[in-house]
Amino acid sequence: MRGASRVCVIEDHTLFAESLQIALELKGHEVRRVPLPADLHSATTLLPAVMKHQPHVLLLDLDLGNADGSRLIEPVARAGTAVVVLTGSTDRSRWGHCVRLGARKVMEKTAPLNEILSTIRLIGEGRPVMTLEEREDLVRHWQEERAQVADLVERLHRLTARESEVLGQLMNGQQVRQIAEASVVSEATVRTQVKSILAKLEVSSQIGAVGLAHNAGWIAPAPKH
Numbered sequence: 001m002r003g004a005s006r007v008c009v010i011e012d013h014t015l016f017a018e019s020l021q022i023a024l025e026l027k028g029h030e031v032r033r034v035p036l037p038a039d040l041h042s043a044t045t046l047l048p049a050v051m052k053h054q055p056h057v058l059l060l061d062l063d064l065g066n067a068d069g070s071r072l073i074e075p076v077a078r079a080g081t082a083v084v085v086l087t088g089s090t091d092r093s094r095w096g097h098c099v100r101l102g103a104r105k106v107m108e109k110t111a112p113l114n115e116i117l118s119t120i121r122l123i124g125e126g127r128p129v130m131t132l133e134e135r136e137d138l139v140r141h142w143q144e145e146r147a148q149v150a151d152l153v154e155r156l157h158r159l160t161a162r163e164s165e166v167l168g169q170l171m172n173g174q175q176v177r178q179i180a181e182a183s184v185v186s187e188a189t190v191r192t193q194v195k196s197i198l199a200k201l202e203v204s205s206q207i208g209a210v211g212l213a214h215n216a217g218w219i220a221p222a223p224k225h
Contacts, residue, residue, distance in 0.1 A: 043102020096142030
């Protein structure tokens with residue numbers, strides 16, 4: 001059929017993937033679904049399976065169990081395949097990151113099927129599927145998010161080694177009394193440390209400190225024995 005493309009699908013929701021495959025095949029596209037191993041931890045291990053089919057278009061989910069699908073965007077795009085991200089995420093900064101990595105378009109999974117089919121058709125015709133303004137807007141969201149995270153990381157770097165340990169214990173749900181008992185120090189000492197943590201992170205509560213650390217992707221140091 002005229003305008004038919006080779007399409008690869010990487011998606012961990014079986015029903016959605018099967019529905020997509022049927023719809024695409026009815027339009028004459030040659031569709032290959034890349035099987036996902038149960039113990040998948042790195043999306044890049046799927047790259048050989050994608051390249052084996054030499055697809056014109058890769059329809060890619062971002063959340064593949066424990067793996068981050070965005071890791072595939074750059075190498076697949078560099079090989080000449082158009083990457084279209086289909087995601088349940090509405091995080092515009094995450095969309096911007098995908099665009100910056102080389103995705104031709106990012107769409108919600110709730111997008112009308114005709115929109116997905118139209119995107120593949122436009123790619124096959126060599127036509128743009130996003131305006132320059134749309135791309136720049138998404139990348140701007142990503143840049144703003146990066147700047148915010150950098151600010152959070154800078155605050156976390158103000159903590160002493162001991163304060164970092166205490167913050168890690170708070171992130172694990174431990175109370176001041178439990179932290180004091182585990183460290184063989186007084187509760188007053190731990191409260192002083194927590195007060196210093198809040199001041200350095202510029203937050204007003206332990207919940208705020210824990211949330212900031214999570215938002216920054218911060219990993220607490222292993223406790224010393």
